[in-house]
Amino acid sequence: MAGQADHIMIIGAGAAGLMAARELGRAGKRVTILEARDRCGGRIAPLSADEFGYRADGGAEFVHGEAPVTRGLLGEAGLSLAPVNGARWTVRNGTFARDEMPERNTDAFYRVLSELTSDMTVTALLDRYFAGPDFASLRQSVVRTVMGYDAADPDRASVLALRDEWMHPGRGELGRIVGGYGALIDFLLAECREHGADIRLQSSVIGIETTDDGVLIRCAEGSSHRADAAILAVPLPLLQEIALPRPMRDKVTAAAQIGFGNVIKLLLRFESRWWTGIKAADLSDLLFVLSDVAVPVWWTQRPTEHAVLTGWLAGPPTSSAAQLDESQLIETGLGSLAQIFGLSLPQLKAELVAARAINWGNDPFSRGAYSYATLATRRAQAELASWDGGAILLSGEALYQGRDMGTVEAALSSGLDTARMLLGD
Missing domain, CATH: 3.50.50.60 (FAD/NAD(P)-binding domain)
Known part of the structure; x- marks a missing residue:
């Protein structure tokens, strides 16, 4: 045919x-x-520019890596790609720190990855090579990345497929389409x-x-x-x-x-970028913040100054929120931000201008967010x-x-x- x-x-x-x-x-x-x-x-x-001050993305938001087909279309359309810049922070027990794995653990992890000749799941890899207490923070970081970035189940996700992604030099490059x-x-x-x-x-x-x-x-x-x-x-x-x-x-x-993971995405617009003025740390360069609260990942719209924080819950942890409606998800997101930044819920609610929460797993025309290997x-x-x-x-x-x-x-x-x-x- x-x-x-x-x-x-x-x-x-x-x-x-x-x-x-x-x-x-x-x-x-x-x-x-x-x-x-x-x-x-x-x-x-x-999403509506009237709600968020710009045409926010309720689903896909970033352009990852080289993306030749996407970039070609942008060129045809006369659209531009804005680089994403800023710092990634981790907060534990109210203490903010720039998010970096210990150097020796990172080296050990990538050495094992580079030497693998047969495939296995992420869980199997961590159990086989990084089971000791010295690697606890590494295991936590890897699992968080697999679930949060890839929306994947570590018990099913392929290490060799993820190795291609993790070890590619352009992996960390992110951009947003202007508009x-x-x-x-x-x-x-x-x-x-x-x-x-x-x-x-x-x-x-x-x-x-x-x-x-x-x-x-x-x-x-x-x-x-x-x-x-x-x-x-x-x-x-x-x-x-x-x-x-x-x-x-x-x-x-x-x-x-083929694995297919879920994402719950929250977008919260505030009166001001209040996070740049908290006393715990100088977060004027904040792009991402990672934590262990219910909605663990948040990001800003840097380099623009939109007073919007985007929350992200992905992979198996989304099942715990499957029965929550949009208002309950927004409440959960605000509670997570209150914990992360040491603020009260009434303070945050007083600042809130607009809010949306999208659970892609509950969308009848998607049943989830995106695939993984x-x-x-x-x-x-x-x-x-x-x-x-x-x-x-x-x-x-x-x-x-x-x-x-x-x-x-x-x-x-x-x-x-x-x-x-x-x-x-």
Whole structure:
């Protein structure tokens, strides 16, 4: 079917789906996008500038590392990438310190990583090589990174996959898109429309059938759509919720071998950047603060002066907050900040201007935040991303086999690759 399909239906208007749609539209294909939400962007979720003073990101926020596809799109769109700078602080028992692992432990950890020849989970690595009391702080730091940065379960996460990420020289480079990721989605949408894409919102796909001449797609509200081919570009957990033909249904069972973590993200806007004036430490350069409270990670909007703190709870610890509604999550976040900075809850509430809390695991169209590699993930990705020339293809960040799984770059790259595969490029 490569190159022969004239009408392609794309299920999911996240970064992968929109990127695939743009590429196919530019090649002269007729493209229809079905999106379950009332907006495009998926796990890119821009919030109102009226609420936060800028177009804040309720989902993906940072551009990580080299990100060539993302940077290329930014160039096309005339958007700029602002570097993120500032200090990372850790607070324990009210004492602030710059967050640095002891040098000898860091060296030992990376030496073991570099010498590994077979894969194992993060937990197995720590149990085998760093079980002694001298490594307690190292173990805590590694586990915190795996859960907090990768949203991963240390009992499942692949060390070799994480080694590729941790030991890459560009890993620590972070940037933010001026105007937020929403500006990039706006550009992709405009490109899709310019090339004739038909975008249908609130169209939740519940089933796909193959026919003699392509596919028949059924939506929850009762509509049905025919096309020559379909690209299924939805978050990993949703693959199990869509009825598929038997061969494809058997294929997507491999998705269980790919880790998929959750994130709860809080955005709190205050009257002022009060944290720069606390007595405990000079935090005028604060970018990140890490702690052991309920919402353990917070960051500022440096180098801008927006009086917004973003809270982050990721990985297995999010299960403890699964039943909390948005107001309860905000209350938990404020309580965490009060503990970190030694302030009273009424003080913080008096300063609060706007607040949002997004639990991506409770979002019916995501069921979580982003993927990570387990011991079996690379084989599963190869299976899911392969194509036998049939009428249904899969795409999305979870299928990306490069170093930066779980990122917008991964989603954009996967969408691009899927479209080119269908076009026979």
